[in-house]
Amino acid sequence: AQSVTQPDIHITVSEGASLELRCNYSYGATPYLFWYVQSPGQGLQLLLKYFSGDTLVQGIKGFEAEFKRSQSSFNLRKPSVHWSDAAEYFCGISSGSARQLTFGSGTQLTVLP
């Protein structure tokens, strides 16, 4: 069975600082990987996705993520965080023909002024 681990429940960074959110997955083959963001009281919005090819993927809002097969990781990064980035971030994995997504438990990001 596939699984996703987000080791950091809560991360606090200062505005303008760099950010890295960790995501590790467990799956026998190369999965489809996603990062979603959830603002308070909102649904989930897709930030970026990886299917194949270039292991560094660019997303919206200045985010990027790197797929590392050897580490089973798909970490999300942003060089300079803005106050509006404060939200909860979910890493997800999909592998089956049914397109089911398995999510990690999420990382809550707080941005200090």
Place this chain on the structure above:
Amino acid sequence: DAGITQSPRYKITETGRQVTLMCHQTWSHSYMFWYRQDLGHGLRLIYYSAAADITDKGEVPDGYVVSRSKTENFPLTLESATRSQTSVYFCASSDVGGSYEQYFGPGTRLTVT
């Protein structure tokens, strides 16, 4: 309005009552999903549907019933609500093809008293 909508957005019900959460999408996506979001668990899949009249269980289906008579609608019914079903419920949809991206509704906050 185009997109994916959920109703009601907020619902309070009593233990033992039946309640139905509605999900409607205007894209004619083949796949639809129901998730519940609980603190510390991220989002967990309840049921999904690959097409009209085709549904299947996800990770946490007990106590829930779904139907999909039309492509655009995917209602979720709690046949006899319990306090453990207090949660935020998200509906999502996905199209056929290579994307695997899921589009999420705004969520329904359900409280069972």
